[in-house]
Amino acid sequence: MTEHDVRTWVAQTCEGLADLLSDDTWDAPSLCAGWQVRHVVAHVTMPARLTPAQFGAEMAAARGDFGVLSDTVAARDAALPPAELLAALRSPQLHDWQPPGGGAAGALNHAVVHSLDVTVALGAPPTAPAPALTAVLDQLADGTVFGLDLTGVQLEATDGNWGSGEGDVVRADSGELVALLAGRTLPDGRALPRVSAR
Template sequence: MDEIRHDGDARDLQTWVASTYEGLADLLASGPADTWDAPSLCTGWQIRHVVAHVTMPARLSAEQFGAEMAAARGDFTVLSDTVAARDASLPIAGLLDALRSPVLHGWQPPGGGAAAALGHAVVHSLDVTVALGRPAVAPAEAVVAVLDHLAAADGAVFGVDLAGVRLEAADTAWSWGDGEPVRADSGPLVALLGGRGLPDGRVLRRR
């Protein structure tokens, strides 16, 4: 996600990344323990699996990640599912510490830069907050920046079909496209563009 538009530079994006993960940690730390076992927007993953996934950079060194990738035969989806299934059982305190880790806050996907780091943080944080019916923990500007990027790519990033669809944000003056209106707050719209289904059953067509 290297085309996110913003008024500052990569440091601003990375600040939004840190704020998103800190906000997610605050939300989960203040909730009941069974929140971690609630379903997320990621099919088959509970909240704890999402957190285990996004905090991989805080736990795995480059060498460890390389070993995991080799074990997965180069398939990142297999790696993600394997690590999430294994590390979801880690102590909650450790997962919260990982969400607050400066290593995670400064991490960027190889070749993706700060923009990709922001997209990863925002989309997965929404996997938690939208599923729980809670407000987004990412800064509002960050959510809209990711929304802009995913819409400008015409849904291609996550393989959704936006033909004949008009997206309308209910919480800000944002819209995109022409056709059948799909209206929701900006966070749920990002989730829809991320190929997720909303708790109310709405989902965008796949390509």
């Protein structure tokens, strides 16, 4: 996976998501608890809409808590005109962005997981290309990123040859597996166990 690959995959994922959205999808629920599709798009496009100075001000207002910042910006910017949010999804600035400390892998994870928050909830095919889905599955397969307990769990993609782990088999398509590994609950209620607090 090269940085060129990542930029291409991120662009395809975001452009595909922009192509998918229509007037009747913006208010649909997403896989992110309490967020509609418009909130997810407002969140994922922050790097294209906020300057570093604006982001710093938002972080200061949130007292350094990125979760608070995300909720605040999503709640506010979800009210932006859809055309503005779509333009941000198509922005080369978003396609080139890499999170501080996360690099290319973090950028790919961000775009793919949040696109699936929309497409899986809508029952639509992933907008991320298959190699991007596989790359993110490989990133998330140890369960540490989202605090999952994958002990005794075997994951198998029904649309390819990807698999990981040993134990009770969880089968789903690649997009659904990414969503599960990102700690999401699927529309049919399937979820992976969290690590127990000690």
